[in-house]
Amino acid sequence: MKSKRAAKGKSRVNAKTKTKSKTKTKSKSKTKSKTKSKSKSKSKVKLKPKSRTKTKTKAGVKNSKTIKAKKKASVKGATKKPSDGVRKSKPLPVKPPSLEGKGIRELAAAISSYIKALGFDPVLTGQGCAAVYGASGIHLRGLEFVISEYISKKIEAAMKELGFKHLVHRTYGSEKLGIEVSFLPPPVCVGDEMVGDIPVIKTSSGDLSLLSPTDCVRHRLAYYYRFGNKDGLDEALIVARKNKVDLDLIERWSHWEWxxxxFQDFHDLLRGFM
Incomplete structure (x- = not known):
């Protein structure tokens, strides 16, 4: 009986030891697997920020390189400019003509041809136009050109080449020639009426676009009608006396100008001239 009980006790002890060893091995395997999974997850977590920091540093290096390149380019561009900070003006593509010893017609044509060669479209009006048609009968004080576009730097450079100094606004003067040249804005008008047909006359100094004799008379009469300018009346009479003009058109236009x-005064004086 005792031997049986002892055998049973041993078997129970063996079973307990087996279960303990199994639980120990299971717990060990579980802890090992847990530690492995934790170490793997930790390694994964640690790897991600490393890759991000690398990309960030690469992007930062690229940005710093581009900024440095831009700074170098700006410094190079700054060194290309002249030391005094003033840009040199380009020479004009057309050689300026000589204006010395020219009559009124040739003088106006030379200036007009030079300005036209630079891309402008001057039309001679005013007292200068009356002087071309009236010759020595009119004392010329200045030339007036109407141009559709006025580029101040280009015109100023051109007039400087011709020996003119900028006086005020669009007016230039030459002490040597004793005249002024003005550039007026468009359109070409006589009083309130726009002029459509612009004749061109040929001279030894080039072509000259200007008002017709009839429109020139109307232009000078407009100064007399509106401002009571007697010089305008005298210049209109000289042009009408030396050139063929349309008096009927001038009379109708004078009526529109109130x-x-x-006009009757002008007409009576013109008859006296004739």
Whole structure:
């Protein structure tokens, strides 16, 4: 009986030891697997920020390189400019003509041809136009050109080449020639009426676009009608006396300008000239 009990006790002890060893091995395997999974997860977590920091540092290096390149380019561009900070003006593509010893017609044509060669479209009006048609009968004080576009730097450079100094606004003067040249804005008008047909005359100094004799008379009469300028009346009479003009058109236009009475004065004086 005792031997049986002892055998049973041993078997129980063996079973307990087996279960303990199994639980120990299971717990060990579990802890090992847990530690492995933790170490793997930790390694994964640690790897991600490393890759991010690398990409960030690469991007930062690229940005710093581009900034440095831009700074170098700006420094190079700055060194290309002249030391005094003033840009040198390009020479004009057309050689300026000589204006010395020219009559009124040739003088106006030379200036007009030179300005036209630079890309402008000057039309001679005003007293200068009357002087071309009236010759020595009119004392010329200046030339007036109407141009569709006025580029101040280009015009100023051109007039400087011709020996003119900038006086005020669009007016230039030459002490040597004793005249002024003005550039007026468009359109070409006589009083309130726009002029459509612009004749061109040929001279030894080039072509000259200007008002017709009839439009020139109307232009000078407009100064007399509106401002009471007697010089305008005298210049209109000289042009009408030396050139063929349309008096009927001038009379109708004078009526539209509310100056029929002043036209009658002009007409009576013109008959006296004739």
């Amino acid at each position: 100056a029929s009475d002043k």
